[in-house]
Amino acid sequence: MTDRAAVLLVLSSVSLFQSAPTRIQPDPPIKCDSCADWNQPREPFKVYGNTYYVGVGGLSSVLIVSDAGLILVDGALPQSVPLIDAGIRTLGFRTEDIKLILNGHTHYDHAGGLSALQRFTGARVMTGTAGVRALEQGKPTPDDPQVAFSDNGFPPVANVHGVADGDVLRVGNVTVTAHATPGHTPGGTTWTWRSCEGARCLDVVYADSVSAVSAPGFRFTGDATHSSIVDSFRRSITRIAELPCDIMIGAHPFVGDLDGKLKRRAEQPGGPNPFIDAGACRALAAGAMKGLDDRIAEESGKKKN
Ligand SMILES: [Zn+2]
Numbered sequence: 001m002t003d004r005a006a007v008l009l010v011l012s013s014v015s016l017f018q019s020a021p022t023r024i025q026p027d028p029p030i031k032c033d034s035c036a037d038w039n040q041p042r043e044p045f046k047v048y049g050n051t052y053y054v055g056v057g058g059l060s061s062v063l064i065v066s067d068a069g070l071i072l073v074d075g076a077l078p079q080s081v082p083l084i085d086a087g088i089r090t091l092g093f094r095t096e097d098i099k100l101i102l103n104g105h106t107h108y109d110h111a112g113g114l115s116a117l118q119r120f121t122g123a124r125v126m127t128g129t130a131g132v133r134a135l136e137q138g139k140p141t142p143d144d145p146q147v148a149f150s151d152n153g154f155p156p157v158a159n160v161h162g163v164a165d166g167d168v169l170r171v172g173n174v175t176v177t178a179h180a181t182p183g184h185t186p187g188g189t190t191w192t193w194r195s196c197e198g199a200r201c202l203d204v205v206y207a208d209s210v211s212a213v214s215a216p217g218f219r220f221t222g223d224a225t226h227s228s229i230v231d232s233f234r235r236s237i238t239r240i241a242e243l244p245c246d247i248m249i250g251a252h253p254f255v256g257d258l259d260g261k262l263k264r265r266a267e268q269p270g271g272p273n274p275f276i277d278a279g280a281c282r283a284l285a286a287g288a289m290k291g292l293d294d295r296i297a298e299e300s301g302k303k304k305n
Contacts, residue, residue: 024081024082024085024095024116024117024120025116025119025120026078026079026081026082026113026116027078027081027112027113027115027116027155028078029077029078029079030077030078030079030108030112030154031151032108032109032151034058034109035077035079035109037057037058038056038057038058038059038076038077038109039056039057039058039059039076039077039079039080039083040056040057040058041056041057041083042055042056042057042083042087043087043090044063044087044088044090044091045262046091047062047195047204047247047249047275048195048197048202048204048247048273048275048276049195049196049197049201049202050064050065050066050174050195050196051063051064051193051195051204051247051249052064052065052091053249053253053258054072054084054087054088054091055074055076055080055084055087055253056076056077056080056083056084057253058252058253058254059074059076059077059080059109059110059251059252059253060073060074060076060206060249060250060251060252060253060258061073061074061075061076061080061084061113062074062206062249063088063091063093064174064176064193064195065093065174066099066171066172066173066174067172067173068099068171068172068173069097069098069099069100069171069172070088070093070094070095070097070098070099070171071098071099071100071101071102071171071174071176072084072098072100072101072102072117072123073101073102073103073104073191073206074102074103074104074110074111074114074206074251075101075103075110075111075112075113075114075116075117076109076110076112076113077108077109077112077113078112078113078115078116078154078155080112080113081113081116081117084113084117085120095117095120095121096120096121097121098117098121098123099121099123099124099171100123100124100126100169100171100176101114101117101118101121101123101124101125101126102125102126102127102169102176102178102189102191102206103125103126103127103131103135103189104127104188104189104190104191104206104208104209104251105127105128105131105184105185105187105188105189105208105209105251106127106131106134106135106140106144106185106187107140107146107152107154107185107209108152108153108154110209110251111134111135111154111157112154112155114135114154114155114157115138115154115155115156115157115158116155118157118158118159119158122159123159124159124161125157125158125159125160125161126160126161126162126163126169126178127160127162127163127187127189128162128163128164128178128180128182128186128187128188128189129162129163129164129187130143130162130182130185130186130187131162131185131186131187131188131189132160132161132162132187134185134187135156135157135160136156136157136158136160137156138153138154138155138156138157139152139153139154140152140185141186143186143226144185144186145184145185145212145213145214145215145218145220146185146213146214146215146218147215147218148215148216148217148218149215162187163178163189164178164180165178165179165180166178166179174193175193175194176191176192176193177191177192177193178190178191179191179192179239179240179243180236181207181208181210181236181237181239181240182229182232182233182236183210183212183220183229183232183233183236183237183292184208184209184210184211184212184213185209188208188209188210188236189208190205190206190207190208190236190239190240190243191205191206191208192204192205192206192243192244195247202246202247202276203243203244203245203246203247204246204247204248204249205240205243205245205247205248205249205280205281206249206251207240207248207249207250207251207255207256207281207284208251209250209251209252209255210233210236210237210240210284210285210288211288211291212233212288212291212292212294212295219299220233220292220295220296220299221296221299221300230292230296233292234289234292237285237288237289237292238285238289240281240284240285240288241281241282241284241285241286243281245278245280245281245282246276246277246278247275247276247277247280248277248280248281248284250284255284256277256280256283256284260274261274261275261277262274
């Protein structure tokens with residue numbers, strides 16, 4: 001998709017915007033072992049410039065503010081939606097002004113809230129092309145390493161469109177670029193944009209999950225049902241390491257130590273912003289590459305370490 005085509009698509013979604021219901025209507029909660037822990041409320045906060053964290057304790061959701069509406073990256077769990085909505089309002093913005101919703105990957109803990117957010121806002125939802133069907137049907141596709149987990153469904157999402165590697169999306173004065181980072185899921189996408197404070201503009205990365213996690217029985221090195229995805233997974237991880245990256249926000253806030261950065265910022269008001277961390281993307285990539293190497297060794301029967 002060209003830059004111009006993307007702009008037209010986003011603008012056309014505005015013309016389809018219909019009067020929103022007055023209150024957001026969440027879908028029923030998903031139950032999982034970690035869900036209650038992940039969904040702990042968290043105060044929303046400005047990361048830098050027009051970039052805000054509006055996610056919950058263990059699942060990221062990021063708000064990008066443009067001069068013509070809002071962009072939201074990821075929707076956590078269905079039960080996270082009231083918290084995300086409240087966080088956006090606490091910051092002084094209106095959830096109904098979300099024009100574009102971006103998804104890193106199509107697992108219930110990042111896509112579970114998207115359906116309710118989309119219904120309320122009428123926003124266009126975008127994810128990697130290989131993830132479109134999963135969002136539309138509300139469950140992973142057969143090529144997803146985690147498809148065999150039971151109970152991994154989530155509310156199906158409307159108005160979903162695919163992006164390819166390098167696609168550029170625009171809302172007002174904000175431009176977001178999609179980077180295909182498949183491996184954890186086939187459609188995994190990392191998103192980048194620039195945020196400014198005064199004349200200082202920084203590169204922000206929303207890094208999608210790149211952990212080699214699967215349901216029992218799946219092999220990243222390939223088997224009778226699918227060929228190896230190791231090479232594309234390695235390219236995804238290398239891609240994240242090489243992105244212009246002043247600020248990295250992971251799909252789960254423990255990635256990149258969001259809490260540590262918040263704590264240091266609170267301890268040093270007026271000091272340097274700990275979220276500005278030029279090594280964060282490379283550190284994430286190094287950890288992910290080791291995780292993938294360990295997994296490959298395990299699949300080949302060699303001992304880890
Ligand atoms: Zn996942």
